[in-house]
Amino acid sequence: MRILIKNGTVIDTHPTAAVLGELDVLVDGETIAAVGENLTAEDVEVIDATGRLVLPGFVDSHRHTWQAAYRAVVADGDIQDYFRTVLGELAPALTPEDVHAGNLAGARECLDAGVTTLLDWTQVTHTPEHSDALVAGLRESGIRAVLGYNPQDPGDEARRVRDTHFRTPGRLTMAIAALGPEIAGEERALWEWRLARDLDLPVTVHAGSQGADSAGRALAFLHGNGLLERPTTYIHGVDYADDDLKLIADTGGSVSISPVDELTLGIGYPITGRAAAAGAPVSLSADTVSCGPGDMFSLMRAAFAMERGLGNLAFTTRDVLRMATMGGAQTVGLADVVGSLTPGKQADIVLLRTDTPGMTGTRDPIGAIVLNADTSAVETVLVAGRVVKRAGALIPA
Numbered sequence: 001m002r003i004l005i006k007n008g009t010v011i012d013t014h015p016t017a018a019v020l021g022e023l024d025v026l027v028d029g030e031t032i033a034a035v036g037e038n039l040t041a042e043d044v045e046v047i048d049a050t051g052r053l054v055l056p057g058f059v060d061s062h063r064h065t066w067q068a069a070y071r072a073v074v075a076d077g078d079i080q081d082y083f084r085t086v087l088g089e090l091a092p093a094l095t096p097e098d099v100h101a102g103n104l105a106g107a108r109e110c111l112d113a114g115v116t117t118l119l120d121w122t123q124v125t126h127t128p129e130h131s132d133a134l135v136a137g138l139r140e141s142g143i144r145a146v147l148g149y150n151p152q153d154p155g156d157e158a159r160r161v162r163d164t165h166f167r168t169p170g171r172l173t174m175a176i177a178a179l180g181p182e183i184a185g186e187e188r189a190l191w192e193w194r195l196a197r198d199l200d201l202p203v204t205v206h207a208g209s210q211g212a213d214s215a216g217r218a219l220a221f222l223h224g225n226g227l228l229e230r231p232t233t234y235i236h237g238v239d240y241a242d243d244d245l246k247l248i249a250d251t252g253g254s255v256s257i258s259p260v261d262e263l264t265l266g267i268g269y270p271i272t273g274r275a276a277a278a279g280a281p282v283s284l285s286a287d288t289v290s291c292g293p294g295d296m297f298s299l300m301r302a303a304f305a306m307e308r309g310l311g312n313l314a315f316t317t318r319d320v321l322r323m324a325t326m327g328g329a330q331t332v333g334l335a336d337v338v339g340s341l342t343p344g345k346q347a348d349i350v351l352l353r354t355d356t357p358g359m360t361g362t363r364d365p366i367g368a369i370v371l372n373a374d375t376s377a378v379e380t381v382l383v384a385g386r387v388v389k390r391a392g393a394l395i396p397a
Helices: 065-070 079-093 096-112 128-141 157-165 180-184 186-199 212-224 242-250 272-278 296-309 317-323 326-331 365-371
Strands: 002-012 018-028 031-036 044-048 052-056 058-063 115-122 144-149 172-178 203-207 232-236 254-257 282-284 349-353 378-383 386-390
Touching (some): 002 031, 002 365, 018 365, 058 254, 058 282, 065 079, 065 096, 065 115, 096 115, 096 128, 096 378, 096 386, 115 172, 115 326, 115 378, 128 144, 128 157, 128 172, 144 157, 157 172, 157 186, 180 186, 203 212, 212 242, 242 254, 242 272, 254 272, 254 326, 272 296, 282 317, 282 326, 296 317, 296 365, 317 326, 317 365
Parallel strands (some): 002 052, 058 115, 115 144, 172 203, 232 254, 254 282
Antiparallel strands (some): 002 018, 018 031, 052 349, 349 378
């Protein structure tokens, strides 16, 4: 099937975020075929994007998707409250049916907000049935996702999950969600990274948020054991020194910032600008709706305001929009697949209204996306060329 998006204000994010002007976007099957003026094609569905902003779908690089069922459960808590309540009390009691429902609901929430790709960092892979249910929820939702699989035992379950669900190329891929040396110790970290190597999977890890000494020591351990050669995303990283961030960048690592939760849980101040200055790909993530928002508009606003609040007035709305799209794609290993409107990439596209009360009068489209838009502006969403939200309403999964 082909879709022609006509007369929208097109915003692309590669190599930098920029307004390209009033253009058309032609989608052929799952991919973007062309972006240009006065495009025509036969046998197409035409979407009139007049008065709409057309941009790549947002990419959330770290979300505990199953926690959609526990929204604001630790709204006023700190990180220890989160560990105690969400991971210590709620998570162990979940059935496969529970995690399926949570992942399905959380992924649909993302699509409703224009997030077309997420990395689902899951801690509830209790049994094979739980793992299968998590994947099923993502698949049924219609989203593009990387399952961040947290291995629970040293057996072959991670290999089974990969071989069962991710052998065929498609919307779903897999990474190893490692606990890492700061949380689980050096011996387990060695096993986690070696497992990722053996399965040829990237690593995503909460790191650099247990104090400066711990952050530097753990990173040095990974580097000294040759583990940084495996593509790795470092989540939070609030305690990393500039030299640590440079090492991450130089070894091909990326950084996922959760600007709201890092403050609400007392983890630390987001390192958005420092990580970018080190040269690492930087992305944004919701983390968990148990103590923060689940939409990218809130995250972009928070990251922008916090970095500018440090005096970094060179940090722009264009920088943060790129982090929410192309930066996210780079972080989750899908830079050649999504994150921009480059012809040949997958057609993950969002159309935003500019006639809502909060968007009327837009002069700078990128500035308005970051500073003014919210989920009510998300009118149309495509994933892999398939419309999953139309006229402001999700299409049933």
